[in-house]
Amino acid sequence: MIFVALASWAQQPEAYRLFDSKGKPIAYDKIIADLAKQDVVFFGEMHNDPITHWLEYKVLNSLCQSLKGDLSVGMEMFESDNQLIIDEYMKGLVSIDRFEDECRLWPNYSTDYKPIFEFAEEHHLPFVATNVPRRYASMVKEHGLQILDSLNCEAKSFLPKLPIDYETNEQATAGFALMSMMGKGKKSNPEFMGQAQGLKDATMAWFIVKNLKHHFIHFNGNYHSDSNDGIVKYLLKYRPGTKVKTIYSVKQDDISSLDETYLGHGDYYICVPSDMVTSY
Numbered sequence: 001m002i003f004v005a006l007a008s009w010a011q012q013p014e015a016y017r018l019f020d021s022k023g024k025p026i027a028y029d030k031i032i033a034d035l036a037k038q039d040v041v042f043f044g045e046m047h048n049d050p051i052t053h054w055l056e057y058k059v060l061n062s063l064c065q066s067l068k069g070d071l072s073v074g075m076e077m078f079e080s081d082n083q084l085i086i087d088e089y090m091k092g093l094v095s096i097d098r099f100e101d102e103c104r105l106w107p108n109y110s111t112d113y114k115p116i117f118e119f120a121e122e123h124h125l126p127f128v129a130t131n132v133p134r135r136y137a138s139m140v141k142e143h144g145l146q147i148l149d150s151l152n153c154e155a156k157s158f159l160p161k162l163p164i165d166y167e168t169n170e171q172a173t174a175g176f177a178l179m180s181m182m183g184k185g186k187k188s189n190p191e192f193m194g195q196a197q198g199l200k201d202a203t204m205a206w207f208i209v210k211n212l213k214h215h216f217i218h219f220n221g222n223y224h225s226d227s228n229d230g231i232v233k234y235l236l237k238y239r240p241g242t243k244v245k246t247i248y249s250v251k252q253d254d255i256s257s258l259d260e261t262y263l264g265h266g267d268y269y270i271c272v273p274s275d276m277v278t279s280y
Contacts, residue, residue, distance in 0.1 A: 014255060015276070016051050019269040023258040031268050032059070036066040039243040040208060041217045042225035042232060044266060048278040052249045053112040055270055056219055059247075060116060064123055067215050073120045074208055076200075076220035077106050077113050078129035080158040086129055090121060104134070108280050116219065128211045130218065132203035133158055141188060141196040148199075159199075160206030165237060166198045200224070205234035212239070222248055227265050251276065 020026040035041045043059060045052045064071055078086065082103045089099040106113065120127040136159065139147045148162055156162065168191065201224055208216055208231070224230040225246045232244055248266025252259055255271045262269060 013273070015272070016055070017255045017271045019258040019271060021263070021267050023260065023263055023269075026268070028062075032062045032066060035059070035217075035245055036063055036215070037243070038245045039212065039215065040235065040245075041215075042244065042246045043217060043219045044222035044225045044246060044248045045219060046249045046251065046272075047112075047221055048108070048280050049249065049251070049272055049276065050112075050279050051272045051276060052270060053115075053279070057115050057119065060119055060217060063215070063217060064119075064125065069123060069125065070214050072126040072128060072211055072213060072216045073116065074128040074130040074204070074211070074216060074218040075113065075116070076131050076204060076218075076224060077109070078103065078127075079131045079133045080129050080203060080207055081133045082129040086127055090127065111279055113219075126211060126213075128207055128216075130204040130207040132200050137196045137199055140199050141192050144189075144192045145195045145199065158203075160202045160234075160238075164198060164202045165234075166195055166202070168194060201230040202234045204231045205238055208235060209238045209242075212242075222265075225266075 018026050018028060018031060041059075041063070043056055045056060060071075060073065085094060085099055085102050088094045089096070100109075117127065119125075136148065136151075136155070145164060145166060148156070148159060148164075151159075204218070204220065204224065208218055218225075218231070220231065225232050226248065228244070228246065232246065235242060235244065245267045247268045247270060248262065249270045249272065250259070250262050251272050251274045253274045255273055258269055258271055
């Protein structure tokens with residue numbers, strides 16, 4: 001009976017494990033201690049993973065305590081033209097209903113991102129809407145980056161400085177080409193799709209830099225900060241020498257060790273079981 005009990009205990013399921021850049025297990029407190037030394041932390045998430053979202057909230061809480069509130073928060077999930085109403089809401093000028101109606105919130109906002117937003121509100125942390133308004137990303141997807149030159153000054157205020165120093169990512173372009181081939185209806189230009197992605201990354205980097213005082217944490221999908229590319233690449237162009245660390249989230253059947261194929265994608269890893277439930 002004792003053996004059976006011990007065997008059952010040994011098989012107790014785990015929700016996640018943490019690993020460093022070399023794939024070695026690491027304690028949560030050590031990660032926080034290192035992240036607190038950085039100018040910008042990029043938390044790369046899996047959008048529908050509840051463990052990732054819970055850890056986003058915990059990391060934000062821990063960094064806020066460690067830095068005594070000297071922290072700004074930014075999210076891919078809010079677009080730059082939302083900043084005015086975010087600021088108005090934070091000042092108590094508009095209601096929560098009006099704020100939520102006008103911000104084009106993601107469908108999983110209430111379960112996955114609202115806790116982060118409310119934490120920033122409660123602790124008076126500057127909250128920055130970093131992403132490009134989706135209408136401009138759609139324009140670029142259809143017409144390429146040159147279409148941005150036709151916008152007026154007010155529209156350009158929601159974008160990074162033009163022209164964007166975009167470099168074609170051959171691997172990404174090939175991926176977009178495959179997506180276009182497999183999709184239904186009108187086929188998209190893979191190069192323009194890559195440029196639209198570049199616009200998103202450049203815009204997020206631009207507004208992080210514009211609002212970077214001492215410490216900044218940014219929440220985004222894994223893709224946008226993978227391997228110090230995407231947002232990170234543009235941020236270092238806009239602000240060379242910025243100290244940056246990234247978190248990368250993965251799913252595996254066995255989380256006892258990190259799959260070596262993930263090495264190089266992040267400075268720290270959150271490893272979640274493949275059979276973890278999803279939020280959508």
